[in-house]
Amino acid sequence: MTSNQDMLAGRLAELSGEVDRLRGEVRHSQAVSAAALSRATRLAQVVSTLAQLTDPQEIYARAAGEVAEQFSSDIVVFLTRAQGGSSPWKLAAHWGIPDRNVPVAVEDPPAQVMGLDSGGQLISGAAAELGVPPWLE
Numbered sequence: 250m251t252s253n254q255d256m257l258a259g260r261l262a263e264l265s266g267e268v269d270r271l272r273g274e275v276r277h278s279q280a281v282s283a284a285a286l287s288r289a290t291r292l293a294q295v296v297s298t299l300a301q302l303t304d305p306q307e308i309y310a311r312a313a314g315e316v317a318e319q320f321s322s323d324i325v326v327f328l329t330r331a332q333g334g335s336s337p338w339k340l341a342a343h344w345g346i347p348d349r350n351v352p353v354a355v356e357d358p359p360a361q362v363m364g365l366d367s368g369g370q371l372i373s374g375a376a377a378e379l380g381v382p383p384w385l386e
Contacts, residue, residue: 291319309342317344324376324385328358338362346385357382 295315302308313325324345331339331354338355359380361372372379 288319295319306342313342313344326385328355328362350384352384355382355384357384 295312298315299308299312302311309327313327316322317325322345324343326343326346327341328338329341331337338358340351340355343351359382361379365372376385
């Protein structure tokens with residue numbers, strides 16, 4: 250081979266590698282898009298289901314089960330601000346925890362929860378991200 254042919258062969262190999270890389274990115278993007286669409290569809294179904302309910306406690310309980318299913322969670326806990334109680338937090342709903350293990354009031358929520366004000370803020374995440382109160386450890 251001449252040096253020109255070697256150069257062309259090298260360039261062809263570079264371009265083939267680039268095409269393979271781009272194909273991989275496209276496959277990854279398609280998978281991410283499909284997962285996002287699936288999750289959005291499921292969340293729309295959850296919202297539709299919850300919209301039919303009127304009792305707040307029933308909405309919380311159903312939402313806990315739906316969130317557990319949606320995110321493949323072992324445990325779901327919804328904490329809300331207590332109204333006029335000695336503890337600022339109460340357990341609004343839970344999934345995956347036996348009732349006998351649930352406290353009446355939550356005195357020691359994770360630090361990120363303690364930082365929320367009463368303005369309707371919401372946080373969610375894995376236990377590794379948010380922390381776990383001692384009664385769940």
